[in-house]
Each structure stands twice: as C-alpha cells, then as structure tokens.
Amino acid sequence: xxxxxxxxxxxVGGQGIILASKILSQGLxxxxxxxxxxEVHGMAQRGGSVTTQVRFGKKVYSPIIGKGQADIxxxxxxxxxxxxxxxxxKNGKIVVNDYEIPxxxxxxxxxxxxxxxxxxxxxxxxxxxxxxxxIAKELGNIKTMNVVMLxxxxxxxxxxxxxxxxxxxxxxxxxFVDMNINALRKGMEQVK
Amino acid sequence: xxxxxxxxxxxxxGAYEAGVTFASAYPGTPSTEILENIAPYKEYMxxxxxxxxxxxxxxxxxxxxxGARALAAMKHVGVNVAADPLFTYSYTGVNGGxxxxxxxxxxxxxxQNEQDNRYYAKFSKVAMVExxxxxxxxxxxxxxxxxxxxxxxxxxxxLTTRICHSKTLVELGEREEVGIKTYKKNIPKYVATPAxxxxxxxxxxxxxxxLEKFSNETDLNKIxxxxxxxxxxxxxxxxxxxxxxxxxxxxxxxxxxxxxLPMKKIKEFADKVEILYVIEELEPYMEEQMxxxxxxxxxxxxxxxxxxxxxxxxAKAILNEERPIIEYSEDEIVGRPPTLCAGxxxxxxxxxLSKKKNVMITGDIGCYTLGSAQPLSSMDTCIxxxxxxxAGHGAQKAFEFNKVDKKVIGVIGDSTFxxxxxxxxxxxxxxxxxxxxxxxxxRITGMTGHQENPGTGYTLQGEKTHAINIPMLCEAIGVKNExxxxxxxxxxxxxxxxxxxxxxxxxxxxxxxxxxxxLKKLSTEDIEKFGKGKRMICKVDxxxxxxxxxxxxxxxxxxxFDKKAKIxxxxxVGCDVCLQACPFDAIIKVGE
Ligand code: SF4
Ligand code: SF4
Numbered sequence: 001x002x003x004x005x006x007x008x009x010x011x012v013g014g015q016g017i018i019l020a021s022k023i024l025s026q027g028l029x030x031x032x033x034x035x036x037x038x039e040v041h042g043m044a045q046r047g048g049s050v051t052t053q054v055r056f057g058k059k060v061y062s063p064i065i066g067k068g069q070a071d072i073x074x075x076x077x078x079x080x081x082x083x084x085x086x087x088x089x090k091n092g093k094i095v096v097n098d099y100e101i102p103x104x105x106x107x108x109x110x111x112x113x114x115x116x117x118x119x120x121x122x123x124x125x126x127x128x129x130x131x132x133x134x135i136a137k138e139l140g141n142i143k144t145m146n147v148v149m150l151x152x153x154x155x156x157x158x159x160x161x162x163x164x165x166x167x168x169x170x171x172x173x174x175x176f177v178d179m180n181i182n183a184l185r186k187g188m189e190q191v192k
Numbered sequence: 193x194x195x196x197x198x199x200x201x202x203x204x205x206g207a208y209e210a211g212v213t214f215a216s217a218y219p220g221t222p223s224t225e226i227l228e229n230i231a232p233y234k235e236y237m238x239x240x241x242x243x244x245x246x247x248x249x250x251x252x253x254x255x256x257x258x259g260a261r262a263l264a265a266m267k268h269v270g271v272n273v274a275a276d277p278l279f280t281y282s283y284t285g286v287n288g289g290x291x292x293x294x295x296x297x298x299x300x301x302x303x304q305n306e307q308d309n310r311y312y313a314k315f316s317k318v319a320m321v322e323x324x325x326x327x328x329x330x331x332x333x334x335x336x337x338x339x340x341x342x343x344x345x346x347x348x349x350x351l352t353t354r355i356c357h358s359k360t361l362v363e364l365g366e367r368e369e370v371g372i373k374t375y376k377k378n379i380p381k382y383v384a385t386p387a388x389x390x391x392x393x394x395x396x397x398x399x400x401x402x403l404e405k406f407s408n409e410t411d412l413n414k415i416x417x418x419x420x421x422x423x424x425x426x427x428x429x430x431x432x433x434x435x436x437x438x439x440x441x442x443x444x445x446x447x448x449x450x451x452x453l454p455m456k457k458i459k460e461f462a463d464k465v466e467i468l469y470v471i472e473e474l475e476p477y478m479e480e481q482m483x484x485x486x487x488x489x490x491x492x493x494x495x496x497x498x499x500x501x502x503x504x505x506x507a508k509a510i511l512n513e514e515r516p517i518i519e520y521s522e523d524e525i526v527g528r529p530p531t532l533c534a535g536x537x538x539x540x541x542x543x544x545l546s547k548k549k550n551v552m553i554t555g556d557i558g559c560y561t562l563g564s565a566q567p568l569s570s571m572d573t574c575i576x577x578x579x580x581x582x583a584g585h586g587a588q589k590a591f592e593f594n595k596v597d598k599k600v601i602g603v604i605g606d607s608t609f610x611x612x613x614x615x616x617x618x619x620x621x622x623x624x625x626x627x628x629x630x631x632x633x634x635r636i637t638g639m640t641g642h643q644e645n646p647g648t649g650y651t652l653q654g655e656k657t658h659a660i661n662i663p664m665l666c667e668a669i670g671v672k673n674e675x676x677x678x679x680x681x682x683x684x685x686x687x688x689x690x691x692x693x694x695x696x697x698x699x700x701x702x703x704x705x706x707x708x709x710x711l712k713k714l715s716t717e718d719i720e721k722f723g724k725g726k727r728m729i730c731k732v733d734x735x736x737x738x739x740x741x742x743x744x745x746x747x748x749x750x751x752x753f754d755k756k757a758k759i760x761x762x763x764x765v766g767c768d769v770c771l772q773a774c775p776f777d778a779i780i781k782v783g784e
Binding site for chain 2: 013025026029034035036037038040047048049060061062063064066067068069079080082083085086087088090102104107108109110111113114117125142
C-alpha cells in the first residue's frame with residue numbers, strides 16, 4: 001500500500017476532467033504501473049460536482065481514494081478544492097485552477113461564493129495556483145483547460161519520464177492536436 | 193494485449209469473446225455503457241434497447257430458448273421490473289446460455305434506493321457470479337455462460353457502481369464462435385403451466401444441490417492463505433477494499449461464485465482462522481447464511497449495511513484506525529446540486545407549472561426529476577419509473593372520492609412513457625380518471641446520456657427505424673384528440689394555456705411538450721422539424737432591469753444575480769424562457 005500514489009481530480013461537470021484522467025492513466029500505464037481509475041456518472045454530470053480518482057503503483061487494490069489519502073488534489077474549479085480538502089494527505093499538494101463556476105444556490109442569490117479561497121488553501125497545504133482558463137483562452141479554446149491542468153499535474157507529480165505528448169496526440173481530434181500540445185506545455189511551465 | 197477498461201466495457205468485451213449473439217437492455221446508471229459498448233460489435237452480435245427491463249429480459253430469454261448465447265443488462269431497480277420472467281426462466285432453464293447483469297448502486301449515486309440484488313439470485317434460485325474488477329467482469333461473462341449451459345440455469349452477474357465505472361487493466365482474448373444450439377420443441381420444459389412447473393421446481397432444487405457442489409469446487413471461490421489470525425470472507429468490490437486495508441496480514445476466502453454459497457469451503461476456512469470477518473457491501477447476504485449454518489463470524493456488527501463501503505470504513509470498523517485529515521471549516525463550501533441545463537426544454541414547462549396553485553405533481557425518473565429542485569420545486573413525488581402516471585391517477589381518485597378539491601398532474605419523459613407510463617395512461621382512460629398526464633418529449637433518453645428509444649427514429653445499432661408517434665399512440669389507447677395538447681415548452685404562454693385547458697377537462701387529458709434536449713446531436717428529422725438552433729443569445733439590459741429576480745426563478749444556470757441580473761454568454765443558448773419571464777422587458781436578444 002505504501003508505494004501506491006493517489007491523485008484526485010476535482011471540478012464541475014463539463015470541464016473535461018474525465019478525458020484528462022483518461023490521458024493521465026494511459027501515461028501511467030505506459031510507464032509500467034498498475035493503475036485504477038474511478039469516475040462519476042449520472043446525476044453529477046448535470047452541472048454538479050465531479051471527481052475522478054486515479055491510483056497507481058506496483059499493485060493497486062481499491063479503485064477509490066479515502067479521506068486523508070490523496071498525494072495531490074488537482075482542482076479545475078476553486079471551490080471544489082475546498083469540498084475535497086479532507087481527502088488530501090497532511091503533507092499533500094494542491095494544484096488549483098483560479099477559476100470560478102458559481103453553483104445554483106449562488107446563482108439564485110441564496111449563498112455567496114466563498115471569499116479568500118486561495119489564501120485558505122495556501123494556509124492548509126503546499127498550493128500551486130494558476131489561471132488555466134486564461135491560458136486556454138489565449139491558446140484559442142477554453143476547452144483545452146483540461147490539458148493545461150494535466151500539464152501542470154504531471155510536472156507537479158514529477159512524472160516527467162512519460163511521453164505525454166504522444167498520448168495527448170492519440171486522444172484528441174487531428175485539428176486540435178497542436179492546440180492541445182501547446183496547452184500541455186504551457187501547463188507544465190506553470191509548475192516550478 | 194492489455195486494455196484499460198471500465199467494468200461495463202469489460203462486460204461488453206466478455207460478451208463478445210464468449211460468443212454472445214443477442215443482447216438487450218434498458219439504459220440505467222450504472223449499467224448503461226454495457227450495451228453501448230456491445231453495439232459496435234455489430235457484425236458479431238445483435239443488440240437493442242428495449243422499452244423496459246422486463247422486455248429486455250424476455251427477448252433475451254427468447255433468444256436463449258432459440259439456442260443463442262444471450263445477455264440482458266439493467267440497473268438494480270430494473271431487475272424489479274424484470275423479476276417476473278426471471279423467476280419462471282429459473283424453472284424452465286435455458287438452451288443457449290443466459291446472463292442477466294444487475295448493476296447495483298450502493299451509495300445511491302444516481303438511484304432511488306440501494307437494494308442488494310444478490311437476494312434475487314437466492315430468491316429466484318439462479319446461479320450468481322460477482323466480479324471484483326474489470327478483468328473478472330470480462331472473464332465472468334464467459335464463465336457464467338458456461339455455467340448457465342452446463343447446469344441449465346440463468347446466471348445473475350452482479351456488478352456495483354464501483355465495478356461498472358472504475359477502470360482497471362484487462363487482458364483481452366479472442367472471440368470464440370459458439371454458434372447457435374439446435375432448438376427442439378420441448379413443451380414440458382418451456383411451457384410453464386402448473387403441471388409442468390411442479391415437475392420443474394423439483395429439478396430446480398436438484399440443480400441447486402449440484403450448483404452448491406460446483407461452488408465448493410470451483411476456483412472462482414478461492415482461499416488466499418497468509419496469517420491465520422484474521423480470516424476474511426468477502427466478494428465483489430469489498431474484496432479489493434479488504435485487501436487494501438489488510439494486505440498480507442490476513443487470509444482471504446474470496447468468493448466469485450456467490451449463489452449458492454460454498455458452505456463446505458467456508459466452514460473449512462472458518463475452522464483454520466482465529467477470528468472470522470465477513471466483509472460485504474450493503475446487506476448481510478453471506479453472513480446470514482453463514483450464521484444459519486452455525487459458522488461464527490463478525491459482519492454487520494462492525495461493517496455498516498447502509499451506503500457504499502470503502503477501505504476507510506473497514507479500517508475504522510475493524511482496526512479502529514483513522515487517518516489524520518486536514519481541518520477546515522465546511523461552512524465556506526456552497527452545495528453544487530445538479531441542475532437542468534441552460535436551455536433545457538423542460539425548464540419552461542416546469543416554470544409555468546410551478547406557478548399553479550392547488551395541484552399535486554407526481555413526478556418520474558429522468559432528467560426532469562431535477563424539476564423538483566429549487567427554484568422550480570415543481571414535483572411532489574418520485575417513486576419509480578412509470579409511477580408518475582399511475583400514482584397520479586390513484587391520488588386523483590383518492591382526492592375525488594374524499595371530496596378534496598385538488599387536481600393532479602403526472603409528469604413523465606418520452607423514454608419513460610414508453611417504458612411503463614403507457615400502462616398507467618391506459619389505466620386512467622379505462623377507469624375514467626381525470627389526472628392530467630404530461631409527456632415531456634425531448635426526443636431522446638436524456639438522463640443516461642442520450643440513448644435512442646422507440647420515439648427517436650433510430651435503433652441502438654444506428655439504423656433508421658419507424659418512430660412511434662406519441663400523440664397518435666395516446667389517441668389509440670383512448671385519449672380524445674381534443675384533449676391532447678402538443679406544445680412547444682419554450683413558449684411560456686402555450687405552456688400556461690395547455691396546463692389550464694388540460695386541468696379544465698372532465699376527461700383524461702394529455703399534454704405533450706416537444707422540443708429536443710439542448711445537448712442532443714440533432715438528427716435530420718429533428719432539423720426538419722425544429723430547425724437548426726439559433727445562434728442568438730439573451731442579454732440583460734441593465735438600464736431596464738428592476739432587480740426583481742423573477743428571471744432567476746426559471747432556474748437557468750446561465751443567469752446569475754448581483755444587484756442586477758446577468759446572463760453568462762458562454763452558457764446561454766437563447767431559448768428565450770427568461771426573456772418571456774421578465775416582466776420589464778429587460779432581457780433582449782443579441783447576436784446574429
Ligand atoms: S426578471 Fe427582468 S427585471 Fe427582473 S431581475 Fe430579471 S432581468 Fe431584471
Ligand atoms: S435564454 Fe435565458 S433561459 Fe434560455 S438559456 Fe439563455 S439565459 Fe437561460
């Protein structure tokens with residue numbers, strides 16, 4: 001169990017989290033790991049909170065990550081980081097996209113989007129913040145946000161010996177390949 | 193070759209490799225992707241969506257009697273619908289092998305209850321297998337079919353959400369063509385009249401004995417010896433969780449074949465360990481039988497029977513271990529409930545419905561169940577698929593009989609109407625009911641991710657087919673033409689008028705709202721009928737906005753409010769519902 005690494009990807013339905021997790025898993029498999037990935041379906045896709053969990057190591061049993069167990073939480077939407085913070089290990093890392101998607105209670109004025117989120121996160125854990133949505137928009141399509149995030153994640157995890165570009169290439173449509181490769185590189189540049 | 197597959201994808205692959213040639217299902221989370229992944233094997237297997245699970249199983253039974261290896265798939269609650277044929281096919285037995293996949297949903301990720309369908313195997317006296325990852329999900333399909341044919345029994349393949357929707361590595365195999373078995377007319381076997389069935393029941397009990405022998409011998413049920421201080425009997429995903437927690441510090445009896453249970457093997461295992469735990473998700477299915485057989489074990493005393501299991505729960509329950517977690521204040525986090533999409537055609541209708549006073553709204557299972565959420569809150573009940581119409585009828589009769597002045601409106605989707613709403617509507621017509629039935633026809637099965645149904649004009653395998661005309665169907669079962677209102681749900685006045693009209697009728701009335709789901713890939717027929725979809729979107733004129741917040745009551749996720757209303761231009765599809773709702777003409781159309 002000790003050698004198993006846990007990655008939690010969190011965000012909102014429609015942000016491309018499942019595709020990012022798929023690419024991530026393929027990369028880890030190509031590096032020779034046993035990998036298990038758990039995804040959410042059903043109700044949660046209609047604008048709800050979404051998470052996928054990727055576990056890898058020599059031998060993985062459970063496909064799910066428990067509380068206090070994630071080595072890294074990769075968050076596609078700011079507030080979702082907080083929702084899943086109890087899953088992060090005490091000395092785990094956070095990679096967060098500085099991007100807000102207000103949920104239904106916020107939209108109708110019943111609640112307020114939490115303030116100073118980034119400060120709270122930084123206080124709790126080693127947090128890397130960047131604006132994946134802006135980077136993606138600059139590259140020409142906000143939809144590549146997920147690949148920007150993926151780039152940042154692989155760098156933050158130190159998974160640099162995998163040929164991510166080839167894997168990204170085989171997972172996106174021909175005409176979006178260049179844009180996504182750029183997104184991947186830009187994402188990697190965000191993490192020192 | 194190894195592939196990274198979900199349990200559902202693996203079951204589909206298993207069906208392909210095992211020589212299955214017939215598969216049927218009704219979509220339902222977490223089982224939907226099984227048939228979606230079988231469909232591409234068109235050349236090898238015929239597959240279809242059935243209008244409901246009973247039909248799915250019955251067609252598979254027909255194929256099995258004809259001699260083909262057959263598979264039917266459904267979610268746990270679907271097996272309730274299919275239970276009738278299941279219990280009798282258990283008596284007759286099979287010709288070609290038959291697998292019934294039940295995808296249970298512990299934790300209710302997207303279901304109305306968390307029933308444990310392992311009891312169905314025991315109740316209906318059929319064999320059962322329980323895979324614990326995708327590799328086994330694939331392999332067990334083949335094993336199940338072999339067991340089915342050898343022991344003349346249908347086999348229940350029981351999955352759970354975590355198996356269905358987790359990806360693990362799977363070693364692929366080749367397809368083995370088993371062809372079709374000869375069909376021979378056999379009345380005593382396949383005609384379950386009382387006289388025949390009495391004989392068949394004796395065979396079923398005999399079969400159970402043989403199956404128990406098999407259960408004790410097969411290596412689907414295997415012991416992993418480590419330390420003998422702790423012994424664990426487990427099955428399905430619970431095996432993985434137990435391994436995660438105990439690793440090599442305990443011995444395991446991992447059960448892959450779980451009905452009938454291998455009681456002899458369990459006893460032998462129990463005798464050799466100091467403490468015996470039964471780790472299973474949901475109900476004490478194995479524990480009860482073990483305790484009845486006099487085996488001392490610890491099960492639900494420590495492992496909860498409510499909700500989805502995970503390694504943390506096991507570690508805490510048995511080892512009293514808890515991981516340190518980061519403390520933070522949860523008050524900061526705002527909920528993120530699922531919502532009807534921006535531009536969802538159900539929204540306009542629900543918005544107008546939410547304004548009606550003195551009505552009870554009986555709802556159903558589908559995207560539109562979300563109409564029960566704030567701010568629309570337009571639903572009083574949701575029981576099971578089809579119950580909107582029939583429960584609505586019952587409620588209306590009860591109100592009438594007891595002189596309560598209240599009207600009932602039953603709301604159901606197109607796919608759901610075909611599934612089992614139509615029988616309720618027949619009941620209304622036949623029994624002179626007066627509840628209003630609303631069929632929200634978004635031209636697709638929305639909730640499960642866009643599966644074709646008898647109203648869409650296409651089959652699962654992508655062929656064009658006859659599309660059932662819902663208004664004509666309603667008329668055919670006896671709803672008068674003048675009591676059928678077909679409207680565009682994006683037109684609020686039309687919704688309002690139709691609701692009032694329908695409520696005023698003394699006879700059965702039906703409102704059909706027709707507009708494609710906003711996420712649907714439009715078919716050529718859709719484009720002909722509904723147009724291509726406009727590029728224009730809505731925008732708030734801040735000068736005119738009086739901050740009354742009425743537009744936010746429509747529940748569109750594209751509309752937010754901060755001193756004035758605001759529309760998110762990335763999300764808005766220009767359905768105009770908010771524009772019609774705004775009493776101050778503050779919402780305008782922009783774009784091409
Ligand atoms: S309904 Fe019209 S006036 Fe009222 S808040 Fe919305 S845009 Fe403003
Ligand atoms: S027109 Fe109004 S109701 Fe329709 S999608 Fe746009 S914001 Fe939502």
